[in-house]
Amino acid sequence: MSGERAELFRELRNYLIFLRDNGYSEIPVQVSPEIMSKKLPPPSVPQPQSTSAQPEISGTSPAQLLSQVREELGDCTRCKLSQGRKTIVFGSGNPDARLVFVGEGPGADEDEQGLPFVGRAGKKLTEIIEKGMELNRQNDTYICNIVKCRPPGNRDPEPDEVGACKPFLLKQLGAIRPKVIVALGKPAASTLLGRTVKITQERGTWHEYAGIPLMITFHPAYLLRFYTIENRKAVHEDMKKVLVELNK
Numbered sequence: 001m002s003g004e005r006a007e008l009f010r011e012l013r014n015y016l017i018f019l020r021d022n023g024y025s026e027i028p029v030q031v032s033p034e035i036m037s038k039k040l041p042p043p044s045v046p047q048p049q050s051t052s053a054q055p056e057i058s059g060t061s062p063a064q065l066l067s068q069v070r071e072e073l074g075d076c077t078r079c080k081l082s083q084g085r086k087t088i089v090f091g092s093g094n095p096d097a098r099l100v101f102v103g104e105g106p107g108a109d110e111d112e113q114g115l116p117f118v119g120r121a122g123k124k125l126t127e128i129i130e131k132g133m134e135l136n137r138q139n140d141t142y143i144c145n146i147v148k149c150r151p152p153g154n155r156d157p158e159p160d161e162v163g164a165c166k167p168f169l170l171k172q173l174g175a176i177r178p179k180v181i182v183a184l185g186k187p188a189a190s191t192l193l194g195r196t197v198k199i200t201q202e203r204g205t206w207h208e209y210a211g212i213p214l215m216i217t218f219h220p221a222y223l224l225r226f227y228t229i230e231n232r233k234a235v236h237e238d239m240k241k242v243l244v245e246l247n248k
């Protein structure tokens, strides 16, 4: 099989796994004019099992799908974080990116600007992407968080807040369907893998979310706080593995 065909099959397989994991047992198809003219009954379009965490099938491009997700999120008041936020920080970058970074939640700068990772940790993340990986943050990546509103005092998001926001994160990932996901820190990794991740043991290892390879690495804020050669080297090594996977 040619490399291109193998890549197509891999992407198709990942998408089917994603659909299965999100409750779909059939694939909706468009009804052709020929079928309609023969007056055959149209194929039934399966209904999602629940309204949360389902990938939207109706749009075409990742950008359209993402904007549907943003529209559905609306001026969200699904959890108590909405009470103290200034701005919903949905995500930024290229909807067609092959690489998605998932962080924890907006801080003060992000809340102010409405964009993820624009504060100190964000500058470190940009440096990792642009200097370390030699990618362009805006063109080559998409960046989002588990929760879209700032937790007060930058505390960890609480389970009910993660529960309210996670469906939108999953829909974002379903819209983009990247080749690789990087979970930044324990909360992001634990949320995506659905279990408590031991970051010191599991960083630098590959996992899977909906058939998509998922790398766990340190959150840039942790890296800034514990700015040791060892930690910097660890993140560097993790990103090298990500680049190998992206270039496969």
Ligand code: URA
Pocket: 103, 104, 105, 106, 107, 110, 115, 116, 117, 118, 119, 121, 122, 145, 221
């Ligand atoms: N930390 C995060 O996890 N996300 C941001 O957007 C900013 C800081």
